Amino acid sequence: MAEIHKIIASLKDALGVGARSNSQAEAASAPVPVAQSAHRAALASTFARELEAVGGKFLGILTPAEVTNRIVTLAGEIGAKTVALGQGVESDMEEIGEALERADFRIVRTIPVADTERAAMRERVANADMGIAEADFAIASTGTLAVVSTGDRPSSLTLLPPASLVIVQIDRVMANLAAVLAELGAGGVAANRLTLITGPSRTADIEKRIVLGVHGPKSIHVIVVWPRDD
Amino acid sequence: MAEFPKARDFFESSRAAVGDHELRRKLENASARHLDHFAEVKAEFPAYDDERDAAHRIKTDAIAHLDELLIELTSKLEARGCKVFFAQDAADARDYIVELAKRRGAKTVVKGKSMTTEEIELNGALERAGIDAVETDLGEYIVQLRGERPSHIITPAIHLSKEDIGQLFTDKFGIEYTAEPEKLTAEARSRLRAIFLNADFGVTGVNFAIAETGTLVIVENEGNGRLSSTMPETFVAVMGIEKVIARLEDLSHFLEILARTATGQKLTTYTSFITGPRREGELDGPGEMHVVILDNGRSSMIADPVLREALNCIRCGACLNVCPIYRRIGGHAYRSVYPGPIGSIISPNLFGSAAGYLPFASTLCGACKDICPVKIDIPRILLHLRWKESTGEHPIRWPRAIERARRGARRFAKMARHPRTVRALGNFAAMVLKPFAHNGYLRRMPGPFGNWTKYRDFPRPRPHKRSAPAPERPPS
Ligand code: SF4
Numbered sequence: 029m030a031e032i033h034k035i036i037a038s039l040k041d042a043l044g045v046g047a048r049s050n051s052q053a054e055a056a057s058a059p060v061p062v063a064q065s066a067h068r069a070a071l072a073s074t075f076a077r078e079l080e081a082v083g084g085k086f087l088g089i090l091t092p093a094e095v096t097n098r099i100v101t102l103a104g105e106i107g108a109k110t111v112a113l114g115q116g117v118e119s120d121m122e123e124i125g126e127a128l129e130r131a132d133f134r135i136v137r138t139i140p141v142a143d144t145e146r147a148a149m150r151e152r153v154a155n156a157d158m159g160i161a162e163a164d165f166a167i168a169s170t171g172t173l174a175v176v177s178t179g180d181r182p183s184s185l186t187l188l189p190p191a192s193l194v195i196v197q198i199d200r201v202m203a204n205l206a207a208v209l210a211e212l213g214a215g216g217v218a219a220n221r222l223t224l225i226t227g228p229s230r231t232a233d234i235e236k237r238i239v240l241g242v243h244g245p246k247s248i249h250v251i252v253v254w255p256r257d258d
Numbered sequence: 259m260a261e262f263p264k265a266r267d268f269f270e271s272s273r274a275a276v277g278d279h280e281l282r283r284k285l286e287n288a289s290a291r292h293l294d295h296f297a298e299v300k301a302e303f304p305a306y307d308d309e310r311d312a313a314h315r316i317k318t319d320a321i322a323h324l325d326e327l328l329i330e331l332t333s334k335l336e337a338r339g340c341k342v343f344f345a346q347d348a349a350d351a352r353d354y355i356v357e358l359a360k361r362r363g364a365k366t367v368v369k370g371k372s373m374t375t376e377e378i379e380l381n382g383a384l385e386r387a388g389i390d391a392v393e394t395d396l397g398e399y400i401v402q403l404r405g406e407r408p409s410h411i412i413t414p415a416i417h418l419s420k421e422d423i424g425q426l427f428t429d430k431f432g433i434e435y436t437a438e439p440e441k442l443t444a445e446a447r448s449r450l451r452a453i454f455l456n457a458d459f460g461v462t463g464v465n466f467a468i469a470e471t472g473t474l475v476i477v478e479n480e481g482n483g484r485l486s487s488t489m490p491e492t493f494v495a496v497m498g499i500e501k502v503i504a505r506l507e508d509l510s511h512f513l514e515i516l517a518r519t520a521t522g523q524k525l526t527t528y529t530s531f532i533t534g535p536r537r538e539g540e541l542d543g544p545g546e547m548h549v550v551i552l553d554n555g556r557s558s559m560i561a562d563p564v565l566r567e568a569l570n571c572i573r574c575g576a577c578l579n580v581c582p583i584y585r586r587i588g589g590h591a592y593r594s595v596y597p598g599p600i601g602s603i604i605s606p607n608l609f610g611s612a613a614g615y616l617p618f619a620s621t622l623c624g625a626c627k628d629i630c631p632v633k634i635d636i637p638r639i640l641l642h643l644r645w646k647e648s649t650g651e652h653p654i655r656w657p658r659a660i661e662r663a664r665r666g667a668r669r670f671a672k673m674a675r676h677p678r679t680v681r682a683l684g685n686f687a688a689m690v691l692k693p694f695a696h697n698g699y700l701r702r703m704p705g706p707f708g709n710w711t712k713y714r715d716f717p718r719p720r721p722h723k724r725s726a727p728a729p730e731r732p733p734s
Contacts, residue, residue: 031344031350032332032344035499035557036325036328036329038558042558082527140540141541146541149541150541151455154451170525182540183488183542187481187484213506218334218338221532224525224530224531226527226528231397233395233400233415235288235419235439242396242480242481243454243484244481244528
């Protein structure tokens with residue numbers, strides 16, 4: 029289109045004025061120190077501390093069976109009636125779903141949908157009291173969860189319901205943001221929508237006072253999963 | 259393009275703002291909290307200064323290769339199914355979005371927080387086309403309800419107290435008065451949620467665009483950006499040409515400092531990475547995605563090697579919080595979409611010479627430069643713009659009194675090149691003014707010099723030979 033050429037041409041002119049810096053090569057970022065797996069527990073505890081600092085709730089480092097029980101208890105604690113959940117990254121979410129159903133919670137399972145069913149499915153997720161998702165990674169230094177959304181793990185799960193529960197595998201807790209982005213790589217980041225979540229939705233727009241739960245969840249609960257055979 | 263007021267209006271509005279003690283209290287309160295948070299976060303993050311250097315370097319490089327990066331970004335975006343539109347000025351961008359909204363039959367447009375859409379005055383254009391534009395960031399929502407502009411680029415309603423907002427909600431929605439931020443927020447949440455679920459058209463700004471992957475990165479705390487970019491069927495992202503960075507690995511350097519400086523957080527609550535519209539079978543995301551890339555004077559800033567640095571700005575808002583001028587007059591008095599120190603640089607360049615007085619609205623104290631996360635030398639650029647003005651490149655229409663004083667100053671400058679004349683005149687002034695001085699200071703000076711002594715005293719000129727240091731300031 030015409031505009032892009034005009035703008036690029038004027039940019040070329042403009043850039044010709046000052047000498048172009050040639051430091052592109054040396055500008056490469058310094059390598060990020062990635063903690064070794066031996067420090068997994070330490071990273072998980074840093075993560076827990078930072079998560080709590082931003083108003084999230086850390087429910088512990090649990091085995092898969094404990095995870096299921098804890099989630100059922102939590103759903104009761106927050107008075108949920110309907111719980112939405114999608115596919116896991118590594119965890120078996122079906123087991124969790126069934127346990128919730130046995131405990132008489134209504135379940136909304138997100139599955140890939142045709143365009144005609146989208147509105148209805150979204151409505152169901154929005155009306156759920158809690159959304160359950162598994163994060164691809166967690167960031168220890170900031171208490172952040174990195175969640176990639178796909179057809180059966182939609183972004184809505186961590187956005188629409190007023191309470192959010194996220195699980196993450198312990199070996200997916202990374203030291204810092206750069207490590208997670210490096211782990212995902214350019215391909216991973218561009219493949220699907222990625223959201224970094226650091227605590228519950230919040231605002232400080234009224235007299236700089238922090239209020240939680242503006243548009244997204246008011247509460248976020250996180251469990252770090254310790255694999256069975258470890 | 260926005261009609262910008264003349265310098266005289268700025269003097270009037272800033273004088274009024276300085277006299278508004280309530281406003282001062284709110285601004286000081288907010289700035290103080292901000293600086294406390296910032297100090298805590300900085301103490302906890304020793305790498306802060308290294309990250310600032312890295313961010314400065316990366317951004318400078320990106321601007322130096324902007325033409326290539328924009329071409330790369332465009333081709334990546336298009337490959338992922340986005341429509342890319344380059345807008346030369348605000349009107350181009352506005353028309354494109356309004357036209358698109360009309361064609362899609364949109365009734366309501368939900369907007370995530372975005373200064374760029376303020377810059378192009380999108381809301382007014384949508385309203386004129388009969389389309390509701392709803393700001394969904396809480397602060398923006400509040401100022402929109404009041405029919406105002408944001409007064410801060412990060413905290414748009416910084417000039418309002420919770421009581422002001424409580425009253426606003428009572429007036430607009432007929433709800434029972436409350437000044438509790440929690441209740442006010444809950445009210446806004448439920449109203450906006452209903453709008454989100456039905457909106458068919460969403461618009462947000464962009465914080466970073468990664469050329470390597472064609473990914474747009476949106477940083478926010480509330481979820482308004484997430485909702486505006488996932489719920490509606492049509493989604494438009496609006497970005498200035500300077501938002502592009504080369505690689506994914508560049509990004510963390512910015513994210514590590516942006517929230518720390520902007521709000522005292524380590525990272526904002528939500529950072530969304532959006533690469534194209536929704537894929538087959540996905541529940542979320544728009545079916546159709548457009549990216550509007552706006553020049554609007556930015557490329558002309560690049561042509562000036564000093565001004566170019568201002569395009570490194572990542573809009574963290576910190577320079578506003580530390581600026582002694584901003585802290586006294588607030589954002590509205592600047593009468594520009596972008597207030598504060600960085601606003602004084604970009605406004606005249608984006609909106610033309612009508613805002614050319616803004617570079618003079620600074621004490622050049624340097625607090626902005628010290629806090630800027632990308633280390634922009636704001637005072638240097640402000641001086642550069644003043645110099646440009648003096649060469650007649652950015653002419654300003656000053657109020658008559660100031661114009662007269664400036665003419666006088668120019669004449670003085672010419673004369674000052676002759677030391678002997680200066681000395682003679684100095685001695686003459688010393689003699690004439692001596693009887694009017696009190697304790698070595700002049701309380702009031704005649705004619706155009708009166709403006710100087712309006713707010714401070716002037717040390718009495720001394721005869722040249724006995725040039726003694728000025729005496730201690732007398733108690734006034
Ligand atoms: S100039 Fe620097 S301090 Fe001011 S808003 Fe931009 S990045 Fe922040």
